[in-house]
Amino acid sequence: MQTKFEEIETWLRCVAIKNIKYPDRLYLLDALQQYSQISRDTLRQLRLTERQISQYNGFSAREITRAQRWITDKDQHFIHYYHPYYPESLKQCASPPLYLFASGNVELLGKVQLAIVGSRNCSYYGRYWAAKLSSDIACHNVVITSGLAVGIDAIAHRAASSSSGETIAVLGSGLGHIYPPENISLYKEIIDKGGLVVSEFPLGVPPIGVNFPRRNRIISGLSAGTLVVEASLRSGSLITARYALEQNRNVYALPGSLHSPSSAGCHWLIQQGGLLVREAGDIIEDLHSAHPSVLYPPLKSINFEQSDKVPLPFASLLANVGDEVTSVDVVAERAGQPVPETVVALLELELAGWIAAVPGGYVRLRRASHVRRSNVLV
Numbered sequence: 001m002q003t004k005f006e007e008i009e010t011w012l013r014c015v016a017i018k019n020i021k022y023p024d025r026l027y028l029l030d031a032l033q034q035y036s037q038i039s040r041d042t043l044r045q046l047r048l049t050e051r052q053i054s055q056y057n058g059f060s061a062r063e064i065t066r067a068q069r070w071i072t073d074k075d076q077h078f079i080h081y082y083h084p085y086y087p088e089s090l091k092q093c094a095s096p097p098l099y100l101f102a103s104g105n106v107e108l109l110g111k112v113q114l115a116i117v118g119s120r121n122c123s124y125y126g127r128y129w130a131a132k133l134s135s136d137i138a139c140h141n142v143v144i145t146s147g148l149a150v151g152i153d154a155i156a157h158r159a160a161s162s163s164s165g166e167t168i169a170v171l172g173s174g175l176g177h178i179y180p181p182e183n184i185s186l187y188k189e190i191i192d193k194g195g196l197v198v199s200e201f202p203l204g205v206p207p208i209g210v211n212f213p214r215r216n217r218i219i220s221g222l223s224a225g226t227l228v229v230e231a232s233l234r235s236g237s238l239i240t241a242r243y244a245l246e247q248n249r250n251v252y253a254l255p256g257s258l259h260s261p262s263s264a265g266c267h268w269l270i271q272q273g274g275l276l277v278r279e280a281g282d283i284i285e286d287l288h289s290a291h292p293s294v295l296y297p298p299l300k301s302i303n304f305e306q307s308d309k310v311p312l313p314f315a316s317l318l319a320n321v322g323d324e325v326t327s328v329d330v331v332a333e334r335a336g337q338p339v340p341e342t343v344v345a346l347l348e349l350e351l352a353g354w355i356a357a358v359p360g361g362y363v364r365l366r367r368a369s370h371v372r373r374s375n376v377l378v
Contacts (some may be wrong), residue, residue: 005068007033009079009308011099012067012202016059017052022095026081029098034372063202066176067101070203075191085109093221093247097200101175108168113143114283114292115244117237118152118229119262124358125323126230127155128365129254133227134159136280140295142287143168145223147215148183148197152229152237157186157195164355165194166224172215176203186309216240219249222288226248227277231265238265241274250286252277257323314345318354318364321346329360 010032014025031046032038043053056099079085080099085107090096102109116134134144134156144160146153148169160167169190173179175197178187182230187197200218201211220226226244228251229238231237241251251274256263270276277283281297288296320326320334332342346362349355353364 003325004071006036007080008067008071008078010038011078012064013056013059015098017048017055017118020052025098030079033249060202060204062160063204067202070175075104077106079106079109083145087222089113089223090218090221093217095217096221097218098197100200101203102196102198103175104191105166105194106196108143108166108196109198109222111143111166112287112294113139113145113168113222113223115145115226115240116152116156116229117146117216117219117226117240118231119208119235119237120149120151120153121262122151122155122230123256123260123262124356124363125260126152126355128363131159132230133229133254133277133280133283135163137283138164138166140280140284141293142166142284145170145219147212147219148179148187150180150182154183154186156229157190161190161193161195167195169195169197170215170219170222171197171199171201171207172190172211173199173207174201174203174205175199176263177206179207203256212236213230213239217243220244220248220249223249225252225283227252227254227283228266228269229254229275230256230262232261232267233264233268235265238269241269250275252283260324278329314349317342317345318349321349321362321364323364325358325360325363331362 011029014032017025028046035042036278040053043056048056056165067078071077077085078099079102085106110299114137116130118130122130130152138144143166144156145168146156148154148157148171157167157169163295169187171179178184190197200214208378216236220243226249228237228240228241244251253266253269253274254277254302255266255270275282275286284294284296288294317331317335320331328339328342328346331346332339335342350357354364354365
């Protein structure tokens with residue numbers, strides 16, 4: 001039998017072999033782990049071609065030594081397919097990673113997860129809802145999983161980390177190359193607050209384009225469902241959603257303005273049968289039915305019957321603030337009232353949490369039942 005260090009070497013070398021089917025690779029790994037010494041004759045007996053033997057022996061010895069040293073540090077792990085911490089949810093996927101490098105709290109891999117993904121160039125609307133939904137859902141014993149990218153990914157990680165500390169980042173590079181560089185501080189924050197960062201790539205692998213679609217299948221594979229917050233029709237987030245569907249996982253989408261290209265992908269997902277999300281409770285209720293560990297009923301859920309009794313001033317004015325940035329002049333013109341009166345009303349609506357001031361004007365934060373029942377267009 002192999003020692004822990006020899007085991008890491010075997011897994012790293014085997015994954016480097018090309019043109020071998022997944023079941024055959026697992027069989028090869030099972031066989032090789034019975035040997036403490038592996039020679040070319042051993043590999044020939046296991047029916048590897050000379051080219052495959054060269055690929056096995058050609059894997060970087062420096063990379064192997066680096067991995068063996070890396071796991072000796074606190075909270076750094078090498079989790080192979082047969083490891084007790086390897087998540088069952090990944091094993092249910094087609095071609096799951098044969099191993100994961102993991103830094104942080106590996107126990108999170110066994111908890112219910114929700115993937116939250118979206119645009120790198122997100123709007124204020126997307127940033128607000130990514131943070132709110134991530135924070136609210138994390139409070140219900142759900143781990144938020146994403147890809148550490150700038151934009152929606154980073155916002156989801158930070159919101160979950162601040163709320164419960166339970167978030168998982170899946171990288172498209174080795175853990176020796178944290179990418180993007182501007183999120184290195186977020187990487188450290190995730191680990192310090194009890195989160196986890198994982199990668200299927202050896203430590204020294206740099207971030208290259210082909211790695212990120214592969215990374216996306218792990219994000220969706222770890223998760224019970226995938227929420228897309230903002231995505232264009234060509235967004236990589238739709239790749240994650242497609243993987244989720246192939247893996248028989250739920251797909252959720254946040255609707256946005258019909259005029260916003262950054263919400264076009266979400267609208268397309270809803271047309272294809274994705275669940276339209278209005279609040280965290282929509283997802284919590286759906287997850288709880290299959291995963292009793294998800295806390296239910298949703299905390300702070302909206303009760304429209306009760307909210308109807310709360311007076312909302314300036315309902316007709318609120319109806320003129322859209323999901324995209326709307327200037328004060330435009331709001332005043334639509335409402336047919338002077339700008340000074342409009343500014344006062346907008347300030348009161350902002351203090352009540354219905355709108356937010358952003359560069360260039362205001363954006364809507366939530367929809368009110370008061371406005372839906374009125375005769376104004378919303």
